[in-house]
Amino acid sequence: MNKVFILGAGTPTPTKERFGSSVVLSIENELVMFDCGPATTHKLIKKGILPTQVNSLFFSHHHFDHNVDYPCFLLSRWDQGAGKEEKLKVYGPNLTEKISEQLIGPEGVFSYDWKARVNHPLSQKVYQNRGGILPRKPPSIFSKDIKSGSTQLFDKFEVHSREGKHVQPYLDSLAYRLDSKKNSVVYTGDTSPCEDVVELSYKADVMISMCWDDQEIMNQIGENEGQCGTLGAAMMASEAKVKHLVLTHMGPNINKESVQRKSLKEMKKIFSGKITFSNELDEFFLN
Numbered sequence: 001m002n003k004v005f006i007l008g009a010g011t012p013t014p015t016k017e018r019f020g021s022s023v024v025l026s027i028e029n030e031l032v033m034f035d036c037g038p039a040t041t042h043k044l045i046k047k048g049i050l051p052t053q054v055n056s057l058f059f060s061h062h063h064f065d066h067n068v069d070y071p072c073f074l075l076s077r078w079d080q081g082a083g084k085e086e087k088l089k090v091y092g093p094n095l096t097e098k099i100s101e102q103l104i105g106p107e108g109v110f111s112y113d114w115k116a117r118v119n120h121p122l123s124q125k126v127y128q129n130r131g132g133i134l135p136r137k138p139p140s141i142f143s144k145d146i147k148s149g150s151t152q153l154f155d156k157f158e159v160h161s162r163e164g165k166h167v168q169p170y171l172d173s174l175a176y177r178l179d180s181k182k183n184s185v186v187y188t189g190d191t192s193p194c195e196d197v198v199e200l201s202y203k204a205d206v207m208i209s210m211c212w213d214d215q216e217i218m219n220q221i222g223e224n225e226g227q228c229g230t231l232g233a234a235m236m237a238s239e240a241k242v243k244h245l246v247l248t249h250m251g252p253n254i255n256k257e258s259v260q261r262k263s264l265k266e267m268k269k270i271f272s273g274k275i276t277f278s279n280e281l282d283e284f285f286l287n
């Protein structure tokens, strides 16, 4: 059965409960990851998922709360895969190819690691004991910068992208919609409420939306541009007529139950579908 795993449900502010963004969809027995924020690899393991089981990754944008565990995921996947892992496909806005190359390419900042593991007899022995066959190959992935409006086709689903409004022109931001025969799931990435993301999300089963904080507070302190709060997320969900709004990317204040209770009342006036404040390591089935 198709499923959603919320791995990272926080912001750049580390708290005991939340830190950074990452979501995995299990669709038709394939695992697709969206963003790779702090400790994603370890959170995957906590959900019983091996890095080698995730064969595609989509970045919404390249802020560290969405990509800082990328080198860890790449190296761990390559190391544990012992040469038998499928080639990882990585998509994202501008910089995705460059960052991938600069991390694990022949001159990448982590090349010292894989070069030592490829060449040292101890690492070669460990590799063989994991079932690897010498000579050991360097990590190799497929990475691609994609544009708003593009579609990536897979055997049993497709992933559409549209531009979100976040911190342009410094970083581009993409929202994604995965459609399979049975399900449609949107991952907004970081964005303010905008027409493109509403259109992308039209009648989706689930919209996983960022929710920085209670909207009233965000409006008061001027943090309401370039990102969604409670009411912004509810407005997008309502306009897009989605069935279920799952809130993630939540800061320390909206993590409090009292704030969530107040926000929920206000959101329900705007959006009549199901609303869930997600926690890290939550998982739920798609119908």
Ligand SMILES: [Zn+2]
Pocket: 011, 012, 021, 063, 065, 066, 190, 249
């Ligand atoms: Zn973010």
